[in-house]
Amino acid sequence: MLIKRLSDQTLSHEYGLDGVRTFPWTNVNAPFGSAYCIVAPHSASLDHVNQPADEDELFIGIEGKAVVIIGDEEFEVTKGDQVFIPQGVRHFVRNDSDTPFHFYTIWWNDGGVESFTDARKSLAIHD
DSSP states (O other): OOOOOGGGSOOEEETTEEEEEEEOOTTOOOSOEEEEEEEOTTEEOOOBOOSSTTOEEEEEEEESEEEEEETTEEEEEETTOEEEEOTTOOEEEEEOSSSOEEEEEEEEOHHHHHHHHHHHHHHHHHO
């Protein structure tokens, strides 16, 4: 499969927001995970620290506006803005507006990168 359409997938409620995990795909080796997320108006995502502990994350604003809280700092975020969340730091998204905030998130850690690299090496050995 080379394309997955968002319209063909079902949003689920997780981490205090609605979203769909977009990666990994079955039979696709990737060193990261990702999701399309929507924070409802006047709500917030779950305040948390990523697990596993060595996981970094990147948010990319798609539509609307919100505040991303990382540790004790607040950042206003809108379409096209990118926010890096370092491993081990608490974070969440707060939407104080009257419209939904859409963003895309990508996360990775050493274990995922190692699994990806090992799988690639294994394929090379068999080719």
